Amino acid sequence: MKYALIASLLFAAAARASVVWKGIFNSSSTVADFDKCKSSGSSCRRNANEHLKRKGSWSNQIEPWQWYIHGSGATPTYLGLSSSFKNLADTSDAQGIRITIDGTAFWNGQTMERSEIIPQTSANLGTGHLFYHFSLSTSTTNPPNPGFEHQIAFFESHFTEIKYGLLSGASGTSDNTLRWCVGGVTHWSTPLTANIWYNFAYDIDFGAGTVALWQSTGSAPLTQVVGPVSASTSTNSADWHIGQLRLSNGGTNPAPEDWFWSGIFVESEPITTSIEGPFPGQGGSAEPEPSTSAPVTTAAPTTSEQTSVPVPSTTSTASGPLQTQWAVRLHAHQVSPVLQFRLLTIINAKPRLDVRVIN
Numbered sequence: 001m002k003y004a005l006i007a008s009l010l011f012a013a014a015a016r017a018s019v020v021w022k023g024i025f026n027s028s029s030t031v032a033d034f035d036k037c038k039s040s041g042s043s044c045r046r047n048a049n050e051h052l053k054r055k056g057s058w059s060n061q062i063e064p065w066q067w068y069i070h071g072s073g074a075t076p077t078y079l080g081l082s083s084s085f086k087n088l089a090d091t092s093d094a095q096g097i098r099i100t101i102d103g104t105a106f107w108n109g110q111t112m113e114r115s116e117i118i119p120q121t122s123a124n125l126g127t128g129h130l131f132y133h134f135s136l137s138t139s140t141t142n143p144p145n146p147g148f149e150h151q152i153a154f155f156e157s158h159f160t161e162i163k164y165g166l167l168s169g170a171s172g173t174s175d176n177t178l179r180w181c182v183g184g185v186t187h188w189s190t191p192l193t194a195n196i197w198y199n200f201a202y203d204i205d206f207g208a209g210t211v212a213l214w215q216s217t218g219s220a221p222l223t224q225v226v227g228p229v230s231a232s233t234s235t236n237s238a239d240w241h242i243g244q245l246r247l248s249n250g251g252t253n254p255a256p257e258d259w260f261w262s263g264i265f266v267e268s269e270p271i272t273t274s275i276e277g278p279f280p281g282q283g284g285s286a287e288p289e290p291s292t293s294a295p296v297t298t299a300a301p302t303t304s305e306q307t308s309v310p311v312p313s314t315t316s317t318a319s320g321p322l323q324t325q326w327a328v329r330l331h332a333h334q335v336s337p338v339l340q341f342r343l344l345t346i347i348n349a350k351p352r353l354d355v356r357v358i359n
Helices: 002-014 031-036 337-347
Strands: 019-022 065-069 079-082 096-101 113-119 129-137 150-155 160-164 177-182 185-191 198-205 210-217 223-230 240-246 257-268 326-331 353-358
Touching: 031 065, 031 079, 096 113, 096 240, 129 150, 160 198, 177 210, 185 210, 185 223, 198 223, 240 257
Parallel strands: 326 353
Antiparallel strands: 019 257, 065 113, 079 096, 096 257, 113 240, 129 198, 129 257, 150 160, 150 240, 160 177, 177 185, 198 210, 210 223
């Protein structure tokens, strides 16, 4: 009995996910960090997120972010960090990020409004079976314009992405639909509601050439809402655009739009379904910057539209991705105090395994 219990505990620890890249914002992160390394090629200091003060340059950047796709305004025009900008269920981040587009957000002479941050990493984000996580929300202040097509959390090839608003070329004048697309085809959609947190994970199997979608709202755990869809899956590990690209749809509107993001990371199997994130409880605290536009609730919407064949609503299957919601109880009379200490020290370091000793 004792050894079987120990074996199951060690198996649970080994079955945890591995974070390949993280865009987590801790309490010391500031908007000024994004300006410490830009595309001018000058020397810079980056990555206050990780408390690193190493020298770098455009050709030798330091993780976790690139910041160069934006308009002519100052960085705080387009980016903001605050504890009030994150999903409150996310306890890995101390802060969330506001990403804004407005009438100045034209990059490199393009006619599209764009504000996007991109992973900077030496890790390979385009191999194996990976899960790309993020949560996003909007507010009644500076809401997105439903009359324009927005491309969100997209790859350069657009093999998968979130879209919002009236699609370019579609009839009508507005469309308040948030949708998930593969190769430009909608496979899941729901009306966008202000102050609701929408949680996503792109389930990308680069070897099989498929992508599926896990989704939830508020603090609810992720469930797979669309099964694997064939796609031309590829990335150079530096082309996942976190932010918004808004097409003109034949018109312009200079009003600012705020989108709020948190829980941004990439992991291998098994998927983390908890919205607490990969490092629950480690988000720390942060002084919120003044804001009147941050989302204030995380309740789920009452309606949604499913445009693909539904998959089972359970959060684990025999053949599907493993998930990391472990809860192990250890009876004190079954394991010696020394072994209890060693197991708890090792296993409780794994962020998604809950181990308790019961006397």
